[in-house]
Amino acid sequence: xxxxxxxxxxxxxxxxxxxxxxxLNMTAAKISLKEGxxxxxxxxxxxxxxxxxxxxxxxIFARYLSxxxxxxxxxxxxxxVLFVLIAIxxxxxxxxxxxxxxxxxxxxxxSRFFYGMLLSALNVFPIPYQAYMSLTxxxxxxxxxxxxxxxxxxxxxxxxxxxxxxxxxxxxxxIKSKKIKSQKNMNYSIGAITAIIAIVxxxxxxxxx
Numbered sequence: 001x002x003x004x005x006x007x008x009x010x011x012x013x014x015x016x017x018x019x020x021x022x023x024l025n026m027t028a029a030k031i032s033l034k035e036g037x038x039x040x041x042x043x044x045x046x047x048x049x050x051x052x053x054x055x056x057x058x059x060i061f062a063r064y065l066s067x068x069x070x071x072x073x074x075x076x077x078x079x080x081v082l083f084v085l086i087a088i089x090x091x092x093x094x095x096x097x098x099x100x101x102x103x104x105x106x107x108x109x110x111s112r113f114f115y116g117m118l119l120s121a122l123n124v125f126p127i128p129y130q131a132y133m134s135l136t137x138x139x140x141x142x143x144x145x146x147x148x149x150x151x152x153x154x155x156x157x158x159x160x161x162x163x164x165x166x167x168x169x170x171x172x173x174x175i176k177s178k179k180i181k182s183q184k185n186m187n188y189s190i191g192a193i194t195a196i197i198a199i200v201x202x203x204x205x206x207x208x209x
Contacts (some may be wrong), residue, residue: 005157006143011097013133014051014160017126024119029172031112037169039112044165046116048158051126055148055157058130063145065131066138077205078129083198091191130157 018025024047027136031039065072134153143153 002144003141003148003152006013006149006152007159008135009137009142010134010153010156011160011163013130014157015164017129018161018164022123024116024123025165025168027119028116030167033083033172035112041166043112043116044162044169046113046118047165048162049121050117050120051161052154052158054120054124055130055154058127059134059145059150059153061127062131062134062138063150065135066145073205080198080201080205081202083194087191087195087198089189089191101182126142126157 028040028044028047031043063074134143137153138145143149
């Protein structure tokens with residue numbers, strides 16, 4: 001029963017992490033729109049393969065942090081600076097005028113799979129996100145840092161990521177009509193989310209002083 005709870009909590013956490021329009025889900029949706037659903041799903045599978053390894057790294061790191069709480073304080077300060085810089089970057093990027101896009105030729109399913117792996121590898125945000133969330137679950141006693149617990153958590157994260165990418169692939173016809181589809185609004189959204197995380201991190205740092 002505990003493993004089931006861990007799996008579904010991890011699935012829910014991954015869903016929440018992929019809901020905001022970003023590089024991976026919007027790319028999956030655009031590939032689906034231009035090249036068909038199957039290529040969008042192949043891209044999503046490539047993304048999820050990398051997510052498995054990213055989540056595994058995150059949980060193992062979280063297990064290490066749980067045994068060395070003094071390291072968490074140092075990382076909080078480093079994370080705060082990084083989140084502030086990232087938020088500033090996306091706000092500045094959102095103000096720039098978009099460059100005209102060059103239409104790309106269709107690629108094979110195999111290339112879309114590896115393209116998904118490449119973009120997912122470049123997106124390192126799931127690592128700190130999953131590390132923080134797994135530490136939180138462990139604090140409530142909903143996650144054990146043993147091999148079975150970690151496997152259940154990683155499986156849930158990969159499943160949740162694929163489910164949300166699946167939703168973007170098949171519902172892009174509705175999503176694309178909204179303003180949030182524009183790169184500018186996406187950058188503002190990411191910047192705002194990162195700024196909120198930076199504020200929460202700062203509050204936690206001040207509490208420890």
